[in-house]
Amino acid sequence: MHEWSVAEGILRSVIEWAKENNLDSVRKVKVAIPSFTFLELDILKEAYDTLKRGTVLEKSSLEVVYKDPLFKCRNCGNTFNLNQVLGELNEVREEFGEEYPLHLVPGLAPAFIKCPKCGSNDVEVSPQDITIEEVEVNGTAGSSG
């Protein structure tokens, strides 16, 4: 399942990083996930909690934040964010209901989005990958509060 390989990838990167930095315990891992991927958060967390056993991440928790994709118009070079085309997306959503296509297939986005500046449909979406934003380690500074 996709979620499991994502969790595995996150764990592998952080374990590698912890090893390089001689850390033996990680408290929290924060990852950013593109807001319209079709990842199931529950499954991702379940996979994370299962796969972390026996690693330096055993006691860590996974925090997920959503990041909005960026769009770039190939016609005029204009870059814009999700908010600027939210109206158009909402129209698509209204037309298709909750299971609107972007939720299922983020790659379809350009088909439904027009550049707010020149109206071109030749729009490219920023890479939809998951990034590790922050790793909290036991006993280090920066963990006040």
Ligand SMILES: [Zn+2]
């Ligand atoms: Zn444009």
